[in-house]
Amino acid sequence: MTGGHAHALYVHGDGPVHRLRPECKLLAHVLFVFAVVATTREEFWAFGVYAIMLVVLAQLADLRLAFVAKRLVIEVPFVLFALFLPFVGQGERVDVLGLPLSVEGLWAMWNILIKGTLGVAASVILAATTAVPDFLRGLERLHLPRAFTSITGFMIRYSEVISHEAGRMKVARDARGYDARWLWQAKGFAASAGALFIRSYERGERVYLAMMSRGYQGQLPDADAGRAGAGAWAAALSFPAIALVVAVTAWVVRP
Amino acid sequence: MGSAAVSTAPPAPALRVERLAFAYPDGTQALFGVDLTIGVGERVALLGPNGAGKTTLAMHLNGINRPQHGSVLVGGLPVAKDNLKEIRRRVGIVFQDPDDQLFMPTVRDDVAFGPANMGVRGPDLDACVVRALEAVGMEAFADRPPHHLSFGQRRRVAVATVLAMEPQILVLDEPSSNLDPAGRRELADILRGLDITMLMVTHDLPYALELCPRAFVMNEGVIVGDGPTAEILSDEALMAANRLELPFGFFPSLAEEGRARRTG
Numbered sequence: 144m145t146g147g148h149a150h151a152l153y154v155h156g157d158g159p160v161h162r163l164r165p166e167c168k169l170l171a172h173v174l175f176v177f178a179v180v181a182t183t184r185e186e187f188w189a190f191g192v193y194a195i196m197l198v199v200l201a202q203l204a205d206l207r208l209a210f211v212a213k214r215l216v217i218e219v220p221f222v223l224f225a226l227f228l229p230f231v232g233q234g235e236r237v238d239v240l241g242l243p244l245s246v247e248g249l250w251a252m253w254n255i256l257i258k259g260t261l262g263v264a265a266s267v268i269l270a271a272t273t274a275v276p277d278f279l280r281g282l283e284r285l286h287l288p289r290a291f292t293s294i295t296g297f298m299i300r301y302s303e304v305i306s307h308e309a310g311r312m313k314v315a316r317d318a319r320g321y322d323a324r325w326l327w328q329a330k331g332f333a334a335s336a337g338a339l340f341i342r343s344y345e346r347g348e349r350v351y352l353a354m355m356s357r358g359y360q361g362q363l364p365d366a367d368a369g370r371a372g373a374g375a376w377a378a379a380l381s382f383p384a385i386a387l388v389v390a391v392t393a394w395v396v397r398p
Numbered sequence: 399m400g401s402a403a404v405s406t407a408p409p410a411p412a413l414r415v416e417r418l419a420f421a422y423p424d425g426t427q428a429l430f431g432v433d434l435t436i437g438v439g440e441r442v443a444l445l446g447p448n449g450a451g452k453t454t455l456a457m458h459l460n461g462i463n464r465p466q467h468g469s470v471l472v473g474g475l476p477v478a479k480d481n482l483k484e485i486r487r488r489v490g491i492v493f494q495d496p497d498d499q500l501f502m503p504t505v506r507d508d509v510a511f512g513p514a515n516m517g518v519r520g521p522d523l524d525a526c527v528v529r530a531l532e533a534v535g536m537e538a539f540a541d542r543p544p545h546h547l548s549f550g551q552r553r554r555v556a557v558a559t560v561l562a563m564e565p566q567i568l569v570l571d572e573p574s575s576n577l578d579p580a581g582r583r584e585l586a587d588i589l590r591g592l593d594i595t596m597l598m599v600t601h602d603l604p605y606a607l608e609l610c611p612r613a614f615v616m617n618e619g620v621i622v623g624d625g626p627t628a629e630i631l632s633d634e635a636l637m638a639a640n641r642l643e644l645p646f647g648f649f650p651s652l653a654e655e656g657r658a659r660r661t662g
Contacts, residue, residue: 276503276543296503303545304497349498356460356491357512357563358483364514 152270159378160204160272164371165281167379172269174383176262178390184254186393190261193386197264200382204272214267218259225255275299284370293363305343312339410474412438412567412595413459417468419619420454428454430619431468436567441589441596443606443627446616447641452599455616456569459597460489473566487516490560494571496552500544505536505555508544512563530562531555534588550581554588567595574602603631603644607653615640628654 160168182189201211232248273281279299283292312335321331351359413436420429428451436442446452457463458470461477470477472488490512493499502508509527518526531537534554544552553573560568573589574582582605589596589609600606606613606627613630615623617640623630630636631650637643644650 276507276541279503297501300501300503300543300545346498349493349495350501352457352462353491353493353499354501354511355462356486356493357559358486358515359511360483360515364511 153274154206154210154271156205156272158203158205158272160200160268163272163379164375165273165277166284167281167371167375168269168273169278169281169285171379171382172265174380175265175386178383178386179261179265180258182258182390182393183397184250184257186397189389189393190257192389193261196382196385197261197268200265200268204268206268206271210271211264211267214271215260215263218263222256222259225252225259228252228255289363301343301346304346305339308342309335309339410438411435411471412440412473413597414471415455415458415468416471418455418458418465418470419467420458420463421466428619429458432616432619432621434614434621434624436595436597438566439593439595440612441610442598443610443613444597444599444616445601445603445606445613445623445630445640445642450616450640451619452616453571456491456571456597456599459567459569460491461485462491483516487563488566489569490563490565490567491569492553492556492560492571492573494575496544496549496556499556499559500552503543504540505531505542505544505547506540508555509540509559509562512559516563526562526564530558533561533592534558535584548581550577550584553577553581553585557585557588561592565594567597568592570596570598570600572600572602573598574600574605603642604648604653607631607650608657615642617641 179190179193182193197211198208201208228251229244229248230242232245232251235246236243237246237249238244279292279296282295283289316331316335322328413434415432415434418429418432419427421427432451432455444452444455454463458465458477459472461482464479465477472485475481475484475488477485500508502511506527509530510523513523513526527540528537531540534557536551536554536558539547539551539555544555547555557568557570557573570589573585577585582602586605586609589598596610598606598610610627613623613625613627614621615630615636622640623633623636628650631642631644
């Protein structure tokens with residue numbers, strides 16, 4: 144771990160996008176993705192408009208496009224299967240570079256690739272401009288169940304502690320000459336996975352005791368930091384509003 | 399935090415434990431009748447070998463473990479189911495592993511957790527958090543996630559999470575463990591500056607001598623020694639009988655001299 148100042152996905156900054164209230168950003172993000180997904184796939188110009196919107200947003204957030212592009216790599220495993228669709232698709236065929244491809248498959252591939260990429264790019268910008276604690280607080284203010292936000296918080300908090308512990312166990316294994324190369328050597332690995340599970344379980348108990356010691360009675364205290372002003376909501380929601388207009392226009396003008 | 403009176407038999411002791419006995423559900427008897435009294439403002443060390451029952455006793459002080467026999471009184475209030483909230487406000491426990499204690503996304507949220515459970519809200523809560531973090535010199539780290547702090551910083555934040563509840567008694571489980579020498583000294587400076595009754599469970603005998611004028615020795619579930627820390631540590635028979643050993647080259651009498659030299 145880097146021991147940095149915030150979580151791995153976050154990029155420090157103080158632009159208007161960074162300062163916007165997290166609950167506004169979250170809702171704007173979800174609405175934007177819905178608008179993109181609801182757009183008819185034949186209207187290429189609409190997706191061009193979305194892409195331009197995201198480029199402008201990245202500029203406002205002080206993020207370089209190369210940075211956003213690099214983080215987009217995360218979607219590769221998820222969209223990989225889309226590349227097979229033109230080969231396995233049914234119906235009408237068209238020759239591309241001598242390969243007979245399915246027209247319907249090509250449309251499906253385009254649909255998945257463009258909508259996936261736009262959605263992930265928006266998420267990359269959101270993650271880069273919103274620190275994890277703010278993100279959780281935003282979810283809470285959007286009235287997600289507190290059980291959900293607390294579990295997410297615990298998960299993020301302890302994933303690092305537990306991965307450090309796993310790392311130390313691996314070092315200790317290796318230091319005693321363990322070299323897991325063959326399947327029958329998996330026993331050492333399996334045993335430490337078991338030990339890690341027990342340790343994490345026991346840690347859970349100790350954390351709970353420490354919480355009870357500070358008066359925990361089954362309900363995490365509210366994060367009451369006031370409500371976002373109308374200005375913040377208007378600024379954030381203007382973004383999905385434009386996307387919505389584009390999506391509706393694309394429906395109306397479609398042949 | 400209450401006013402500090404030195405240990406001249408105050409009317410209501412900060413802590414009174416009477417004939418406390420406790421067995422774990424698996425049948426292991428951990429405490430066999432513990433008796434002890436701590437006056438308001440006293441700083442007391444609880445010494446003893448591993449498995450003596452020190453942590454089990456500490457867990458009784460705020461009602462994590464409920465007395466099976468005997469009683470625990472905090473400022474005159476018995477530890478019982480109906481009083482738990484007030485008991486947990488009065489007794490703050492700092493656990494040994496700060497990672498067990500710090501679980502919120504930021505230091506600020508974590509320090510706010512205790513007082514918020516006590517019903518403190520808004521500007522009062524913010525003031526409370528700032529006060530507690532200032533007491534341990536960590537106010538600049540309020541917005542950091544706890545897992546990005548050093549171990550010594552996390553230990554100090556763990557102390558702050560408890561101080562924020564403005565307890566009457568601070569119970570520390572192995573406060574100096576895993577700290578580097580500077581971190582250990584910094585924590586000692588912080589603890590010495592707190593105007594609060596303190597019970598410190600520790601194996602670090604020089605630390606006990608430095609911070610606590612009085613010490614208990616515990617072994618096999620009972621208190622077997624109680625007196626000024628320097629006298630306890632100089633009692634070779636008591637020390638040997640209870641698996642207590644001073645670090646190489648450490649002499650309590652010389653330590654007093656060293657303290658006089660450092661401060662004077």
